[in-house]
Amino acid sequence: MAKAPLDLTTGPIGRNLFLFALPILAGNIAQSLNGSVNAVWVGRYLGEAALTATANANNIMFFLIGSVFGIGMAATILIGQAMGARDIVQARRVMGTSATFFIGLSVVIAVAGWWLSHPLLAAMGTPAESLPLAEAYLRIIFLAMPTLYAFAFLSSALRGVGDSRTPFRFLLLSVVLDIGFNPLLIFGIGPFPQLGIAGAAWATLIAQTLSLIGLLWYMRNKRHVLWLGRKDMAMFRIDTTILRALVVKGVPMGLQMVLISLSMILMMSMVNGYGTDTAAAYGASLQLWTYVQMPAMAIGAACSSMAAQNVGAGNWDRVRGTARSGVLYNFLLTGVLILPLILLDRYTLALFLPEASQSLEVARHLNHIAVWSFLFFGVNFVISGVVRSTGAVIPPLLILAASLWGIRVPFAELLQDNWGADAVWWSFPVSSFCAMLMSLAYYRWGGWRKAHMLPAQRGEMAAPAEVPAMPPSPVADPNPEAPPTAAPAPTPSRAGQPPSAARISPHAGKR
Incomplete structure (x- = not known):
């Protein structure tokens, strides 16, 4: 029997959010596992x-x-x-x-x-x-x-x-x-x-x-x-x-x-300037960072869908609860991943580098500096997912642009003369922390609650600021045994589309 769809407008927010994020997280892990195994074969044997x-x-x-x-x-x-x-x-x-x-x-x-x-x-x-x-x-x-x-x-x-x-x-x-x-x-x-x-x-x-x-x-x-x-x-x-x-x-x-x-391409170009050992160290760290950011990405996507359903239902208390639960899960799950990567980094990084490689110590050093940035990145991802659920995508885009191109890249470029490669590594936590502060400020004082997904008429085009930045996250297949109900005519404020001439299951x- 097919499972009934998960109603994200009712029930415990934290539990539903966690269960909803699991299939997204599983898919991310599978894809990254593919890349990591590839890196193990290439790095250790080639x-x-x-x-x-x-x-x-x-x-x-x-x-x-x-x-x-x-x-x-x-x-x-x-x-x-x-x-x-x-x-x-x-x-x-x-x-x-x-x-x-x-x-x-x-x-x-x-x-x-x-x-x-x-x-x-x-x-x-x-x-x-x-x-x-x-x-x-x-x-x-x-x-x-x-x-x-x-x-x-x-x-x-x-x-x-x-x-x-x-x-x-x-x-x-x-x-x-x-x-x-x-x-x-x-x-x-x-x-x-x-x-x-x-x-x-x-x-x-x-x-x-x-x-x-x-x-x-x-x-x-x-x-x-x-x-x-x-x-x-x-x-x-x-x-x-x-x-x-x-x-x-x-x-x-x-x-x-x-x-x-x-x-990331520009950061890779900067790292390449320090030679193969540093570039290989950075490449090995990137493999670990792929896993560290997964919980935040999965939770952010789940937050976007949960918040979107509750925005449509007018449940603004649950929208705020979704943001709170998402931030909490980010700190818990991301922190749980970061801690062993710091304590056992000699072994985890060695998966991608040959034994006695000079790159290993470089990778350990940069990992200690930069890996903490994903705690801040996760908050930004969760908050952005919530505000995008109303259709406000331009402010998150501007915040991202400011943090990457207004802070991270200039920080790494300008301080390399004094700090060397450390300027590149420190640019990650500095820019991520600033992005988190800007996202929280927009969540608290911004006008995202007044944004709309679609115009009232089907033939009209939505402005870019009215389009959600995250795709609908997956839900379970509908229950085929559920009794049929008449589909209500969607209203402009919620569905943004007129009733279809023929309503089909x-x-x-x-x-």
Whole structure:
């Protein structure tokens, strides 16, 4: 029996928030586990130069994914709103237009990236001994972009209709396949060719492709409501209204990811100037930091969804309670992760670095300084998730820009002459603490409570400041045995859309 959807407007706030964040956290852990296992194989068996190569290449990949992240969230929101209004036709239109846009864009990126890999890495200041390795790795990653984009888009779309378990299952399949193919293709075990560092990228491409095929087969076999078959080819034609909504709503959200990725690329360029040992130390620390920030990201996403439901219901006391519980969980869960990483850092960092490596002591030093910044980062992420639930995304974007480009980057640049690499490490806690203070100030005195998600009329376009910056977090599938009820006509202040001409169950496509 399918579980009933979790009603976030009732029940204990802390308990519901924690349970709601678990599937998001599990997906984040699975994805990061994939990257960490890759780093272990590359760093321990191919050396510091290879680990530096993957760190530089992965920064570019993160930028490429982040640049369309907001548009993907906009597609998720549009699908979720259409399904909430029982407008299945509109949901499928969004699905078709979004799929055409994402696939077309990813193919362009893949072709361009194959030829631009070397110039991009050289512009980042990738160390000379790592540049050929990074280029071999990045070229294959560019070839994997169409499958990476398609898999991420389908996962978001499924969550938009309330299905979080299906994308998680196929994400786990991808991780298992990637982990399994890594050593086979790196070292040429059995019938597989020995590809070195490029084998790690090929493992990603193969795993993502097989998982994508499996996900598509599942949707077709289950006659999923979002499955578009041969009879639905017309749905893949670009609907200019939908495309305009994706861009107008998605760009402000995506800019936040772009700002983060660009700052990380610039920080990586600064670190590269101190040589391979320091760059490898930073790359190993990044692997640990990926896990440290996971609880805050999962809780922030859950806070956004919980607050959004309660904003729609007018339960402002529960909105404030959501913020309080989110901040508390951030300190508890993030602190629990940071403490052992400090106490056992010699062993955790050694997972990614060869024995007796000079990079190990550098990594321990920078980790002691910078890892605490994620406590402050988590508060900023939670508060931003809550204020975005009303549709206020411009202030969080400005706060992020100020903390990264007005504080972190200038701090690291200006103090390097006196502090050396320590200026880079200290820029993380300083900028994160300032971002936390600015977010709390906006939460307390800002006008986010007066923001709106959508205009009253369906044909109007929302201004960027009226679009939520976080996609709807996953909820359990609706209970198919629940008695049908008449769908109420949404009001402009809550749904932002008029009643659909035909109200169809979300499970109408499952026959």
